[in-house]
Amino acid sequence: MSSWTPTAPRPAPASTVGFVAWTRANLFANKLDTALTLLAFTLVVYVVEAIFGWAIIDASFTGDDRTACLKEVQGACWPFIEAKFGQFIYGRYPDAERWRVDLVFLSGLIGLIPMLMPNVGFKRANMIYLLGFYPIFAFIMLNGGMLGLATVDTTDWGGLLVTLVVAITGIVASLPLGILLALGRRSDLPIVRALCIGFIEIFRGVPLITVLFMASVMLPLFLPDGVNFDKLVRCLIGVALFSSAYMAEVVRGGLQAIPKGQYEAAAALGLGYWKTTRLIILPQALKLVIPGIVNTFIGLFKDTTLVLIVGLFDLLGIVQLHFTDASWATPETHITGYVFAGAVFWLFCFAMSRYSIFMENHLSTDRTSS
Amino acid sequence: MQIKRLVFGALASLLLAFAPLSVGAAGNTLDVVMKRGYVQCGVSQGLPGFSNPDDKGNWTGIDVDFCKAVAAAIFGDAAKVKFTPLSAKERFTAIQSGEVDIIARNTTWSMHRDTALGVDFRAVNYYDGQGFMVRADLGVTSSTELDGATLCTNQGTTTELNAADYFRANNMQYEIVAFEKADEAVAAYNSGRCDAYTTDHSALYAQRLKLTDPQAHIVLPEIISKEPLGPAVRQGDNVWGDIIAWVHYATVAAEELGVTSKNIGSMGNSTNPSIKRLLGKDGTFGANLGIPADWAFQAVKQVGNYGEIFERNVGINTPLGIKRGYNALWTDGGLQYAPPIR
Numbered sequence: 254m255s256s257w258t259p260t261a262p263r264p265a266p267a268s269t270v271g272f273v274a275w276t277r278a279n280l281f282a283n284k285l286d287t288a289l290t291l292l293a294f295t296l297v298v299y300v301v302e303a304i305f306g307w308a309i310i311d312a313s314f315t316g317d318d319r320t321a322c323l324k325e326v327q328g329a330c331w332p333f334i335e336a337k338f339g340q341f342i343y344g345r346y347p348d349a350e351r352w353r354v355d356l357v358f359l360s361g362l363i364g365l366i367p368m369l370m371p372n373v374g375f376k377r378a379n380m381i382y383l384l385g386f387y388p389i390f391a392f393i394m395l396n397g398g399m400l401g402l403a404t405v406d407t408t409d410w411g412g413l414l415v416t417l418v419v420a421i422t423g424i425v426a427s428l429p430l431g432i433l434l435a436l437g438r439r440s441d442l443p444i445v446r447a448l449c450i451g452f453i454e455i456f457r458g459v460p461l462i463t464v465l466f467m468a469s470v471m472l473p474l475f476l477p478d479g480v481n482f483d484k485l486v487r488c489l490i491g492v493a494l495f496s497s498a499y500m501a502e503v504v505r506g507g508l509q510a511i512p513k514g515q516y517e518a519a520a521a522l523g524l525g526y527w528k529t530t531r532l533i534i535l536p537q538a539l540k541l542v543i544p545g546i547v548n549t550f551i552g553l554f555k556d557t558t559l560v561l562i563v564g565l566f567d568l569l570g571i572v573q574l575h576f577t578d579a580s581w582a583t584p585e586t587h588i589t590g591y592v593f594a595g596a597v598f599w600l601f602c603f604a605m606s607r608y609s610i611f612m613e614n615h616l617s618t619d620r621t622s623s
Numbered sequence: 624m625q626i627k628r629l630v631f632g633a634l635a636s637l638l639l640a641f642a643p644l645s646v647g648a649a650g651n652t653l654d655v656v657m658k659r660g661y662v663q664c665g666v667s668q669g670l671p672g673f674s675n676p677d678d679k680g681n682w683t684g685i686d687v688d689f690c691k692a693v694a695a696a697i698f699g700d701a702a703k704v705k706f707t708p709l710s711a712k713e714r715f716t717a718i719q720s721g722e723v724d725i726i727a728r729n730t731t732w733s734m735h736r737d738t739a740l741g742v743d744f745r746a747v748n749y750y751d752g753q754g755f756m757v758r759a760d761l762g763v764t765s766s767t768e769l770d771g772a773t774l775c776t777n778q779g780t781t782t783e784l785n786a787a788d789y790f791r792a793n794n795m796q797y798e799i800v801a802f803e804k805a806d807e808a809v810a811a812y813n814s815g816r817c818d819a820y821t822t823d824h825s826a827l828y829a830q831r832l833k834l835t836d837p838q839a840h841i842v843l844p845e846i847i848s849k850e851p852l853g854p855a856v857r858q859g860d861n862v863w864g865d866i867i868a869w870v871h872y873a874t875v876a877a878e879e880l881g882v883t884s885k886n887i888g889s890m891g892n893s894t895n896p897s898i899k900r901l902l903g904k905d906g907t908f909g910a911n912l913g914i915p916a917d918w919a920f921q922a923v924k925q926v927g928n929y930g931e932i933f934e935r936n937v938g939i940n941t942p943l944g945i946k947r948g949y950n951a952l953w954t955d956g957g958l959q960y961a962p963p964i965r
Contacts, residue, residue, distance in 0.1 A: 319832070319942060336678045337678060339680075340676070340678070340679075340680050344680065345676070345680040345681075348679075406705070408705065408706075408707060411680075466712075469713065470712070470713045470716045471716075473716070473717075473720035473721075473722055474716060474719070474720050476720075561668070561710075562710060562712075563710070563713065564668065564707065564708050564709055564710060564713065566668075566708070570668075573669070574668060574669040574675070574676060574708075575669075575675075575676060576669070577669030577670055577671045577675040577676075577829075578671070578675050578676065578677060578678070579671040579672055579675070579829065579832060579941060579942040579943050580677070580942055582671065582829065582832030582833055582942060583832070583833065584813070584833050584834065584835055586833075587806070587833075
C-alpha cells in the first residue's frame with residue numbers, strides 16, 4: 254500500500270479576463286492572427302504618422318501669403334484656411350452684414366435643438382416657429398431689402414451659407430412633397446397616380462446636374478427679356494423637386510411594408526382616408542424608413558456641391574475658387590483646402606447619421622428587438 | 624425613324640418659337656445698363672490673374688479691371704459693376720439671354736464663336752497662346768531645342784494637337800503623356816515624369832506656382848498657337864460694342880501717351896492734341912458713344928492704363944510674374960495697338 258502523495262501544484266490557468274487575455278484571445282490566437290495583427294498595426298502606425306506629420310509637424314500655422322507655405326518639407330497650409338475662413342463660411346456676403354447670417358444660424362439652432370430632443374415639450378409651438386416663422390425670418394435677414402436692412406444679392410452669398418440654404422430647403426421641402434407623391438402614386442385615382450408616376454420617373458430619370466443646368470441655362474432663354482428669376486431660387490426649386498422624387502420612392506417603400514390588416518382595422522374603426530393615413534399608416538411607415546430618409550438627406554447634402562456648375566459657390570465651390578488666388582498658390586494649398594472641405598462635409602453628414610440611429614432606437618417599438 | 628423625326632420636329636419648332644425672344648434680348652444694352660445703374664459683367668469661376676477673388680472676396684484680375692474700366696467710363700465710378708462667375712459652358716448663353724452685358728472671361732476669339740454663337744468680340748485684352756515650361760537646369764532656352772522631349776499635357780484638348788503639329792513642323796522627335804486633369808499633368812511634370820509641360824502661356828505661369836520650387840522652372844518665350852482673349856458682347860448691338868472696344872483702346876492709348884492713373888490729374892493742361900482728345904478736352908468722342916465726355920479720363924484714373932492693369936494683376940512683380948511679351952505695346956515690339964482717337 255503506497256502512501257498518498259499529493260500531485261505537484263499546477264501553474265494557475267492563463268487568465269481569461271483583462272487586457273492581456275483579451276489580446277491573446279483576439280489578436281495573437283495563432284500564427285496567422287499574430288502576423289495579421291502585426292501587419293495591421295504597422296499599417297495603422299504608418300498612416301497615422303503620415304497624417305499627423307502632414308497635418309501638424311510639417312504644417313504651417315501662421316503667415317499672410319504663399320511664402321508661409323513654401324518650406325522644404327511642407328505639410329498642410331493652414332494659414333490659407335485661416336485667411337479665407339470668412340469667405341468659406343459666408344462667401345462674398347459683405348463684412349458689415351455678416352452678423353445677419355450669424356443670427357440666422359443661431360436662431361435656426363435655437364429652434365432645431367429642442368425639436369430634435371424628444372423629451373423637450375412644446376413640439377407644436379416649436380414646429381410653428383421652425384416651419385412658419387423661421388423661413389420668413391431667415392429670408393428677410395439674409396436677403397434684406399426691408400426693415401432697414403441693406404439688400405444682399407444672392408450672387409454674393411457663398412460658402413457654407415449656400416450649402417446650408419440649399420440643403421435645408423431641399424430637406425424641408427422634399428419630405429412633405431415626397432410623402433404626397435408617394436401617397437399619390439398609390440392612389441386609386443388614375444389621373445393623380447399618372448401625374449405622380451410621371452413626375453417621379455422624370456425627375457429620378459435625369460441627373461441632378463441636368464435639372465440644375467436646365468434651370469440655370471435653358472430657362473432664361475425661354476423667358477421674355479427682363480424677366481429673370483434669381484439663380485439661387487432656380488437652384489432651390491430644382492433641388493427640392495429632384496430630392497422629393499427620391500423621397501417619394503423611399504416613403505413608398507415604407508407604405509408597402511404596412512400590412513393590409515392595418516388599413517382594414519382603421520376602416521373598421523370608421524376612419525376615413527386622411528385620418529387612416531395620418532394616424533395609422535404614416536407613423537408606422539415613416540418609422541420603418543428612417544434609414545432611407547436620412548440616406549436621402551445625406552446624399553442631398555453632398556449633392557449641393559453640384560450648384561457650382563451653374564455659377565453658385567457652395568462650400569466646395571468657394572474653396573476651389575480660392576485656389577486660383579495667385580498669392581496663395583503653393584503645392585499644398587489645394588490639398589489643404591480639400592481636406593478642410595471634406596472635414597466640414599463629414600461633420601454634418603456624420604451628425605445626421607448619428608441622429609438617425611438615435612431616433613431609430615428611440616422610436617423602436619419593434620416586435621423583434623429583445 | 625418616324626418617331627425620331629417627329630420628336631426632332633417638335634423640338635425644332637419649339638426652339639424656333641422661342642428664338643425671337645432671345646434675339647429680342649439684344650435691344651440697346653447701354654440704355655438698359657444706364658437704367659439699371661451698374662454693369663453686369665460675366666467673369667470666370669477663378670483663373671489666377673484674370674478673374675479671381677482675394678482674401679476679402681473682392682474680384683481682381685485683368686478681366687475684372689476691364690469691366691471696372693467700362694463702369695468708370697459710363698458712370699464715372701469703377702465700383703458700379705457686378706460680377707457673375709460663369710462656367711465655360713454657360714458663358715455664351717448668359718450673354719445671349721441678357722443675364723450679363725459683357726463676358727470678360729478669358730474667352731478665345733475664334734471665327735466660329737464670333738460668327739455662329741451670337742456674340743461679338745470687340746477687342747483683345749490678352750494675347751495668349753500655347754507654350755512650354757521646362758526645368759531651368761535643363762539648359763533649354765527656346766522650344767526649338769526640345770527635340771526628343773517628353774511632354775506632359777491634358778487629354779483631349781487642342782493643346783495635344785498643337786504640340787504634335789509644332790514638333791512635326793520643326794522636324795523634332797517627341798513623346799506626349801496626356802492626363803485627364805491639369806493637376807495630374809502638373810504633378811507628373813513636377814515629379815520628373817516629363818521634360819516639359821505644355822498648355823496656354825497664362826496657365827503655365829499659374830501652374831508654376833503650384834510646383835515645389837517655382838524658381839527652378841522657366842516658361843519658354845515661344846507661342847505655338849493663337850489664343851487671343853478678349854471681351855465679348857451680344858451680337859447686333861454696335862453702340863455697346865463700340866464702348867467696349869474703345870474703353871480697351873483708351874487704356875492702350877493712355878499707356879502709349881504716357882498717361883497713368885497717377886499723373887492723369889496733372890495732364891489737364893497738356894498741349895498734346897492726342898492727350899487732349901483722350902481726356903475729353905477736345906472733340907465729342909464721349910457724346911458719340913453716348914457716354915460722358917470724360918469717359919477715358921475716368922477709366923484711366925480709376926483703373927489705370929493697360930500697362931498698369933497688366934503689371935498689377937499678372938506682371939513680373941506679382942506671384943505670376945508674366946513678362947509683357949506679345950502684350951507689350953506695338954512700339955515695344957508687342958501686339959497691343961490702339962487705333963487713333965480722333
